[in-house]
Amino acid sequence: MNGSNSAQGAQNSLKADKRKLIIRGSLIAVYVLLMVVMIFIGRRHTILIDNKDAQDGSYSAINGMEVSIDKLESSEYYPGDRDKAVVQGQKHTIKISIFDNNQMIEKTFTVPLWSDMMIISVPKLVAGIEPWIEPFTVAEQIEAAQESGPPAGEMSFQSLGSTVPEGTDQAAPSP
Amino acid sequence: MSAKNTISTFFSRYAVVIIFVIITVAAIPPSGLSITYIIQEIITRLGRNSFLVLALLLPIYAGMGLNFGMTLGAMAGQVGLIFAVNYGIAGWEGLVFALLVGLPISVLLGWMCGMVMNRAKGREMVTGYILAFFVNGIYQFFVMYMLGSIIPMGNKSIVLSRGYGIRNTLNLESVRQSLDNIVMLRVAGFSIPLVTFVVIAALCVFVVWFKKTKLGQDMRAVGQDMVVAEAAGIPVEKTRIVAIIISTVLACAGQIIFLQNMGNLATYNAHDQTGFFAVAAILVGGASVTNANIANVFIGVMLLHSMFVVSPLAGQKLFGSAMIGEYFRQFIGYGVIALSLVLYAWRTRKAAANARLSLRAGVNGNGGSGGARSEGEAAANGGRA
Numbered sequence: 001m002n003g004s005n006s007a008q009g010a011q012n013s014l015k016a017d018k019r020k021l022i023i024r025g026s027l028i029a030v031y032v033l034l035m036v037v038m039i040f041i042g043r044r045h046t047i048l049i050d051n052k053d054a055q056d057g058s059y060s061a062i063n064g065m066e067v068s069i070d071k072l073e074s075s076e077y078y079p080g081d082r083d084k085a086v087v088q089g090q091k092h093t094i095k096i097s098i099f100d101n102n103q104m105i106e107k108t109f110t111v112p113l114w115s116d117m118m119i120i121s122v123p124k125l126v127a128g129i130e131p132w133i134e135p136f137t138v139a140e141q142i143e144a145a146q147e148s149g150p151p152a153g154e155m156s157f158q159s160l161g162s163t164v165p166e167g168t169d170q171a172a173p174s175p
Numbered sequence: 176m177s178a179k180n181t182i183s184t185f186f187s188r189y190a191v192v193i194i195f196v197i198i199t200v201a202a203i204p205p206s207g208l209s210i211t212y213i214i215q216e217i218i219t220r221l222g223r224n225s226f227l228v229l230a231l232l233l234p235i236y237a238g239m240g241l242n243f244g245m246t247l248g249a250m251a252g253q254v255g256l257i258f259a260v261n262y263g264i265a266g267w268e269g270l271v272f273a274l275l276v277g278l279p280i281s282v283l284l285g286w287m288c289g290m291v292m293n294r295a296k297g298r299e300m301v302t303g304y305i306l307a308f309f310v311n312g313i314y315q316f317f318v319m320y321m322l323g324s325i326i327p328m329g330n331k332s333i334v335l336s337r338g339y340g341i342r343n344t345l346n347l348e349s350v351r352q353s354l355d356n357i358v359m360l361r362v363a364g365f366s367i368p369l370v371t372f373v374v375i376a377a378l379c380v381f382v383v384w385f386k387k388t389k390l391g392q393d394m395r396a397v398g399q400d401m402v403v404a405e406a407a408g409i410p411v412e413k414t415r416i417v418a419i420i421i422s423t424v425l426a427c428a429g430q431i432i433f434l435q436n437m438g439n440l441a442t443y444n445a446h447d448q449t450g451f452f453a454v455a456a457i458l459v460g461g462a463s464v465t466n467a468n469i470a471n472v473f474i475g476v477m478l479l480h481s482m483f484v485v486s487p488l489a490g491q492k493l494f495g496s497a498m499i500g501e502y503f504r505q506f507i508g509y510g511v512i513a514l515s516l517v518l519y520a521w522r523t524r525k526a527a528a529n530a531r532l533s534l535r536a537g538v539n540g541n542g543g544s545g546g547a548r549s550e551g552e553a554a555a556n557g558g559r560a
Binding site: 031034035038039041042043044045088114116 | 262263264265266267268269271272275276329349
């Protein structure tokens with residue numbers, strides 16, 4: 001009788017331990033889940049809104065338009081303009097109002113979680129050319145610009161002036 | 176008790192508050208600031224600092240004095256904010272993320288602090304103060320060397336140009352006033368950060384509720400007499416550790432609330448004076464090393480910060496230099512702590528002397544000497560025969 005009681009007691013304690021472990025485990029899981037949710041809904045992204053012609057001439061900039069993202073203040077864009085909007089979260093809506101034909105375009109897009117900066121080419125979006133939204137990295141842009149070199153007929157600012165600061169050649173050597 | 180004795184007790188009990196009220200009121204006219212401006216500043220600073228000062232209550236209830244170790248929690252909060260900025264998490268979500276990162280760190284640090292304080296019973300304040308210096312060294316090492324080298328930091332703009340370590344000042348623009356601005360009430364021309372005050376009110380409710388729980392009652396018992404509490408079966412050391420852990424966690428949250436209001440983080444020294452100013456505030460509010468309540472927190476924050484608002488300008492007008500006001504601010508902060516501690520020591524010594532005299536008078540009275548008894552009572556009552 002005593003033996004069966006102690007065995008039952010041990011079983012109950014095992015059950016309690018197991019329950020405690022499950023509760024603690026689920027609390028940790030909820031904790032981690034909350035952190036992940038905060039990253040998903042709280043991460044900030046910069047969206048560049050671009051209104052420029054294509055280099056290959058496949059599309060051209062829009063003459064005049066008003067663009068707004070989500071509930072942010074709208075801005076007017078003219079050919080060659082580029083501006084930025086800072087958004088939070090991944091899913092967003094862009095509203096474009098073209099002045100020439102009073103056309104209204106509304107599109108929903110998703111920003112990849114770990115992408116800091118994206119560029120939306122509005123002329124591409126209006127023309128229906130995919131992909132109109134692409135990741136944008138400043139370092140890559142500089143690299144690409146350096147690789148392509150200065151456009152013909154233009155001088156690179158690096159070639160301006162002498163490599164030696166002005167006046168240093170005339171300066172007397174220090175003792 | 177005579178009226179004279181009552182007044183004397185009142186003045187010795189509230190000496191710091193009275194001195195502070197006099198100095199602040201006297202500094203308002205030379206500062207030239209309008210009452211509206213001062214009230215708005217006090218509202219802002221109440222929202223900014225109250226949570227941090229409330230974090231000091233539980234250790235006082237547990238008889239551990241003023242928790243200078245709250246700096247540990249502040250450091251944990253700062254680590255959380257660094258990660259929130261690194262991952263680009265903005266708004267209130269960034270604050271929650273910072274809290275979630277800082278929480279386990281503050282629990283760990285609080286547990287460590289509690290363990291150390293249990294080995295230094297009776298000297299908790301100085302132990303906490305020195306422990307904060309020790310953990311500050313670890314924090315500096317973590318932020319200056321480990322972040323960016325061992326722990327990768329994706330946001331290069333917050334990393335030093337050498338490739339590791341965090342910059343001296345961190346722009347918290349992404350989370351700046353994100354808690355305050357959720358609902359900003361405009362009442363009679365004053366801006367009131369409603370959500371921040373709701374959070375502070377929730378903490379006050381928690382403190383009141385906590386005092387009524389079994390653990391809260393245990394803390395009071397431990398605070399009154401550790402030996403009696405131990406004899407009554409209360410796990411004294413565990414209770415003290417829990418008090419410090421809760422205080423450290425609250426300090427972590429308090430520092431996050433403080434920094435979101437400020438909008439920038441001095442990475443290597445923002446936490447240095449956290450404990451110092453929180454302690455000064457609660458003492459200015461009329462608390463002592465052994466006795467504090469919620470009212471002390473709010474009175475203290477209002478008084479200390481109204482003095483902080485008016486003193487630089489009063490210094491400039493009176494002495495021709497705003498720096499005088501800044502020195503005055505530091506001087507008052509440290510002075511208040513010193514004065515409170517001195518008054519506390521004086522009161523304790525006086526109470527012990529009174530108790531001794533009463534006891535002696537009682538013994539003599541039992542011996543049948545009526546004359547000796549009345550002499551003892553007179554001595555206990557401050558020499559009034």
